[in-house]
Amino acid sequence: MPLPARLVVVSGPSGVGKGTLVSKVIAAHPEVVHSVSCTTRAPRAGETDGVDYHFVDDETFRGLVSSGSMLEWARVHGACYGTPEKQVDDALAEGHPIILEIDVQGGIAVREKRPDALLVFIEPPSMAELERRLKGRGTETLEQIERRLAAAKGELEMAPLYDVRIVNDDADGAADELARCMARS
Numbered sequence: 001m002p003l004p005a006r007l008v009v010v011s012g013p014s015g016v017g018k019g020t021l022v023s024k025v026i027a028a029h030p031e032v033v034h035s036v037s038c039t040t041r042a043p044r045a046g047e048t049d050g051v052d053y054h055f056v057d058d059e060t061f062r063g064l065v066s067s068g069s070m071l072e073w074a075r076v077h078g079a080c081y082g083t084p085e086k087q088v089d090d091a092l093a094e095g096h097p098i099i100l101e102i103d104v105q106g107g108i109a110v111r112e113k114r115p116d117a118l119l120v121f122i123e124p125p126s127m128a129e130l131e132r133r134l135k136g137r138g139t140e141t142l143e144q145i146e147r148r149l150a151a152a153k154g155e156l157e158m159a160p161l162y163d164v165r166i167v168n169d170d171a172d173g174a175a176d177e178l179a180r181c182m183a184r185s
């Protein structure tokens with residue numbers, strides 16, 4: 001059974017597995033549209049422009065913000081990230097559910113503009129596991145990992161502002177739980 005058209009925000013600390021869960025939901029429910037955020041950060045190995053992110057320079061990003069084209073945006077870990085509002089509106093108008101995989105600041109901003117959005121917070125089983133996952137990615141320096149872990153503590157304090165909280169201790173189970181939450185209208 002297809003999932004209903006709705007705006008779903010998935011947030012949580014860096015390294016918690018948001019992308020994995022979203023990918024699993026989309027694989028099981030091809031009607032779901034994954035929002036592609038804009039960012040000013042450089043691509044990581046294996047990332048593709050227009051698929052993983054729209055990689056833009058600072059000037060382009062500022063232009064998108066000043067023109068009102070962003071549903072939300074924030075500076076996170078030294079780079080800017082934002083969601084183009086048009087892709088959200090287009091997906092919903094076509095009857096598709098759309099998932100925004102964004103940081104906590106962005107999720108709260110979406111709630112202000114779109115109070116009907118479903119906000120889902122993904123939590124790690126523990127801080128030790130989150131640290132293990134971040135180190136295991138091999139994409140950040142030790143200093144960057146420490147910064148992300150410090151940020152995670154503040155982000156976890158924001159979890160009560162979300163509609164649903166899912167602990168990602170088992171990716172398949174957590175993805176199934178996410179899909180079940182999306183199915184409820």
